Amino acid sequence: xxxxxxxxxxxxxxxxxxxxxxxxxxxxxxxxxxxxxxxxxxxxxxxxxxxxxxxxxxxxxxxxxxxxxxxxxxxxxxxxxxxxxxxxxxxxxxxxxxxxxxxxxxxxxxxxxxxxxxxxxxxxxxxxxxxxxxxxxxxxxxxxxxxxxxxxxxxxxxxxxxxxxxxxxxxxxxxxxxxxxxxxxxxxxxxxxxxxxxxxxxxxxxxxxxxxxxxxxxxxxxxxxxxxxxxxxxxxxxxxxxxxxxxxxxxxxxxxxxxxxxxxxxxxxxxxxxxxxxxxxxxxxxxxxxxxxxxxxxxxxxxxxxxxxxxxxxxxxxxxxxxxxxxxxxxxxxxxxxxxxxxxxxxxxxxxxxxxxxxxxxxxxxxxxxxxxxxxxxxxxxxxxxxxxxxxxxxxxxxxxxxxxxxxxxxxxxxxxxxxxxxxxxxxxxxxxxxxxxxxxxxxxxxxxxxxxxxxxxxxxxxxxxxxxxxxxxxxxxxxxxxxxxxxxxxxxxxxxxxxxxxxxxxxxxxxxxxxxxxxxxxxxxxxxxxxxxxxxxxxxxxxxxxxxxxxxxxxxxxxxxxxxxxxxxxxxxxxxxxxxxxxxxxxxxxxxxxxxxxxxxxxxxxxxxxxxxxxxxxxxxxxxxxxxxxxxxxxxxxxxxxxxxxxxxxxxxxxxxxxxxxxxxxxxxxxxxxxxxxxxxxxxxxxxxxxxxxxxxxxxxxxxxxxxxxxxxxxxxxxxxxxxxxxxxxxxxxxxxxxxxxxxxxxxx
DNA sequence: GTTCTAGAAC
DNA sequence: GTTCTAGAAC
Numbered sequence: 047x048x049x050x051x052x053x054x055x056x057x058x059x060x061x062x063x064x065x066x067x068x069x070x071x072x073x074x075x076x077x078x079x080x081x082x083x084x085x086x087x088x089x090x091x092x093x094x095x096x097x098x099x100x101x102x103x104x105x106x107x108x109x110x111x112x113x114x115x116x117x118x119x120x121x122x123x124x125x126x127x128x129x130x131x132x133x134x135x136x137x138x139x140x141x142x143x144x145x146x147x148x149x150x151x152x153x154x155x156x157x158x159x160x161x162x163x164x165x166x167x168x169x170x171x172x173x174x175x176x177x178x179x180x181x182x183x184x185x186x187x188x189x190x191x192x193x194x195x196x197x198x199x200x201x202x203x204x205x206x207x208x209x210x211x212x213x214x215x216x217x218x219x220x221x222x223x224x225x226x227x228x229x230x231x232x233x234x235x236x237x238x239x240x241x242x243x244x245x246x247x248x249x250x251x252x253x254x255x256x257x258x259x260x261x262x263x264x265x266x267x268x269x270x271x272x273x274x275x276x277x278x279x280x281x282x283x284x285x286x287x288x289x290x291x292x293x294x295x296x297x298x299x300x301x302x303x304x305x306x307x308x309x310x311x312x313x314x315x316x317x318x319x320x321x322x323x324x325x326x327x328x329x330x331x332x333x334x335x336x337x338x339x340x341x342x343x344x345x346x347x348x349x350x351x352x353x354x355x356x357x358x359x360x361x362x363x364x365x366x367x368x369x370x371x372x373x374x375x376x377x378x379x380x381x382x383x384x385x386x387x388x389x390x391x392x393x394x395x396x397x398x399x400x401x402x403x404x405x406x407x408x409x410x411x412x413x414x415x416x417x418x419x420x421x422x423x424x425x426x427x428x429x430x431x432x433x434x435x436x437x438x439x440x441x442x443x444x445x446x447x448x449x450x451x452x453x454x455x456x457x458x459x460x461x462x463x464x465x466x467x468x469x470x471x472x473x474x475x476x477x478x479x480x481x482x483x484x485x486x487x488x489x490x491x492x493x494x495x496x497x498x499x500x501x502x503x504x505x506x507x508x509x510x511x512x513x514x515x516x517x518x519x520x521x522x523x524x525x526x527x528x529x530x531x532x533x534x535x536x537x538x539x540x541x542x543x544x545x546x547x548x549x550x551x552x553x554x555x556x557x558x559x560x561x562x563x564x565x566x567x568x569x570x571x572x573x574x575x576x577x578x579x580x581x582x583x584x585x586x587x588x589x590x591x592x593x594x595x596x597x598x599x600x601x602x603x604x605x606x607x608x609x610x611x612x613x614x615x616x617x618x619x620x621x622x623x624x625x626x627x628x629x630x631x632x633x634x635x636x637x638x639x640x641x642x643x644x645x646x647x648x649x650x651x652x653x654x655x656x657x658x659x660x661x662x663x664x665x666x667x668x669x670x671x672x673x674x675x676x677x678x679x680x681x682x683x684x685x686x687x688x689x690x691x692x693x694x695x696x697x698x699x700x701x702x703x704x705x706x707x708x709x710x711x712x713x714x715x716x717x718x719x720x721x722x723x724x725x726x727x728x729x730x731x732x733x734x735x736x737x738x739x740x741x742x743x744x745x746x747x748x749x750x751x752x753x754x755x756x757x758x759x760x761x762x763x764x765x766x767x768x769x770x771x772x773x774x775x776x777x778x779x780x781x782x783x784x785x786x787x788x789x790x791x792x793x794x795x796x
Numbered sequence: 797g798t799t800c801t802a803g804a805a806c
Numbered sequence: 807g808t809t810c811t812a813g814a815a816c
Contacts, residue, residue: 595806595807627807689807706808709801747802761800761815 066231068093068127069118069147070223073134073198074158075188077165083156083220084129090224096121100132111142119146136196144203152231155198155207156219162192166403185403200236209238320357322510323395324410325424326370327502328477328495332484338496340373344381346503350511351387357514359388359507360406366392395424396431399467406469408513410506413474415447415485428472432463436472442597447476449486450501454509473509477502592644592691600692603639614667619659622667627706629716630699632671632678636660638693645693646684646722651735654728661724664697668786671699676788681780682724685715687741695724700753700776700785702769708762711746717753720745723783753780 072080084097098117103109114132121128134140140155147153166185198207210216215238222232326343328334347359363371371390378388393402395409411428414421417440419429429436435458444453452475463469478498479486488495592600602609606621614634615622625633638656643649649657661682668680679700688694698716707713714720719740727737750765751758755774759765776785 593806593807598807708808711802763800 066150066152067122067125068152068154068226068232069122069130069143070128070154070156071130071134071140071143071198071204072132072158073140073155074160075133075135075162075165075191075195077168077188078158078160079168079216080131080133080158083158083216084131086220087129087223091226093226093228093230094126095129096124096126097129097131111139115142115146118143122147122151133191134198135191136194137198137202140198140202148203152205153203154232155204156223157197157207157209158216159197159209159211160216162188163401163403165192167401185399185405189403197239204236205234206232207236207239209236211238319405320354320408320510320514321360321404321406322357322408322410322473322507323360323362323391323398323404323406324473324475324506325362325395325412326368326374327412327475327506328479328499329370330412330423331481332477332479333481334478334495334499335480335492336370336373338492339499340370340377342496342499342503343370343374344377344383346500346507347378347388348381348383350507351384354387354507354511354514356387357510358386359510360398360404361388361390362395362398363390363392364394368392394427396427396463397467406467408471408473408510409463409469410452410473410475410510413447413476415449415476417441417444417447417453417474428463431467432457432461432469432472435461436463440472440474444474447474449476449478450498450505451476452502452505452509454513471513473506475502475506596689596691599635599637599690599694600644603637603692604641606639615663617663619656620663622663625696625698627704628698629704629707629712630702631675631704632668632680632697632699633704634664634667634697636664636667636695636697640693643693644691645688646686646727646737647739647741649693649727649731649737651731654731657724657728657731660693660695661728664695664724665786668697672786672788676790678788679776680786681716681721681783682786683783684722684724684727684737686720686722686739686745696721702753702766707766710748710750710762713750713762713765714746714748717751718745718748725783753777 072083074080081097081099081101084095084099088095088097096117098114098121100109100111100114103113103117111132114130118128118130130143132139134143134155144153166188169185169188197209198204200207208215208219208222210219219238226232326339329336329339343361347361351359361371361374371392375390378385391398391402391404393404398404398406398409409428412424414425419437420426436455439458440453440455443455447453452473455472455474457464457469457472459465461469463472478488478495480488480490480495482489488498602613602623603621606613606616609623612623612626613621614624619639621637621639623635623637625635628634638660640653640656643653643656664682668682671678671680680697681700682695682697684693684695696716702713702716720742722737722740730737749758750760750762752765752768752772752774754769754772754776756777757768757772759768775781
């Protein structure tokens, strides 16, 4: 208002006390270096600048666009030049600022159009950044912003636009603005845009291993662009190329090469889009023909890409020169495979997120048949990056792997791959081998080789699909393992679905195992025969966590021949053994051998026959014991929520005369509704398809009552003292549920 | 003082 | 699942 009016057209240049203010609208993602740019200019420039920063304008709270507009207007009125330090990535965001400046003020745009990866890595690393955009969210936010990025045009009202796509561009722009004296103006027009029409840049996500290069390296429009790539990925205008470092203190982050780092990224849930990153199988050390392998990869991807919902498959290779990547890209492109669901990526599979900004919850490992760390290539890298817990977790799942098979291994939350990269599962896969120096060489038999390679990808993708499926359980019944997870929970999440094929594998192994046990178990050593690859698991309804101590029954069920001392009977379906800590004079367990059937909650109608078998075998043993001691009374049933993994039927004598019965919980687990009588369970499963569970914690802490006369007792010793004498008849409901007694001991005690 | 329980650790 | 143990209950 107090400025001279209307005279600037004929005001002689240089006579002015005050120059004409400039408004520079910074355009760039978080981490692109906007604030640094402004600060540098303001430090060096003799012109009065104000930086209007949305990150800081709210004084701790999130700033608003309105605050920025007001602050900018005030500064301009004072004759100051203004930096609008916010992302301003689309014209809608810029419009009002442009309007604020024009026509009195020159409105410039400085576009920091830097590689997404660089922005992400800075945003993630930045601690205490003013915008508070830290950690894992940063990548998602930056990606989302860049996906909708709209580069500024002169037609929006800018008098000058400068595009910076690399270090030297930024340096040049910095010097230009830093050198601006109060009276200077800059030429109008758009500068520095390498390819104004570029709507689609390199399509395939690429990522080069981080390299340090001199800060003054030339512009990196080296354009090693892949012709096939843009057809495959349809990422939006990520005009992101080049070597970049904006400020001296970030100069170490220089990265070389073209960098369309993250392309088809889901809009607002990047971190939660299930993604499998997998290396090309067998084409490296196993010397499988690349042409044939790429054919199979694309064929299998095409087959699975529709079966995995919104999940993504990403073929990863260390080098962009990889022949397999370009073969696959070309073939995928021909087949019009949905590029948002399948693409290739150049990078280190153990650092996809931290170095490449690509979130993958599952990575595949080209494993060796022994499932051992070491060797070389991907296997060594993954085991090394995952830390020792992967080896341990792998051992728990399988001891070896046959070509064509895969095994899903949940990662411990302590593994760096989990905490740093967000990987929840590693799927070990073994492909066919054509290298005479390696085991199981197929000697150029590509008929078998292709078959096995197809099987390997099928196993891998099925394993991934099973994880996707399990992790898609609605909220409330399941916690996303990325955010909250115990190591034990992983066990369950890894349970893959039954596939027809897998079922066969499982059946085969099962027969073999049983045969082995009948023949004194000499056949089934871990290294001489393939271990059941854990694919026969059923989909379960519970997500109970099983600690390491809860696995012993499971191990016995899987390999009863190794536990001969404790095992009384082995059949195809069950193992019978004495409870290690019997709660009565007789207490045995009829253990199901059905893999994946961990507890009563997992039981469905298909298991009815198994339940009947278990009951019959339990009865048989109870009767045997009754022959030895006719005073015994047995009850057969299941715990609603067992502590030990693997479905087991308790056959327990009702004297409860045992030093191992020590706690309230012990008593109540056999003498409240928590104990589900076998006959009831079979009835419920038969009529409702599942058993009724009474797994309320309260049941286990209920007052102690005699199971016969229902009298209450203050503590375990008193209760035990009572039950040793009580001869009251059993309550009707217990009797009805089928207590097993000797004929002369029916219902009542003699 | 002893007995018993409940929760943590394994 | 058990073992261990602090501390509550008696």
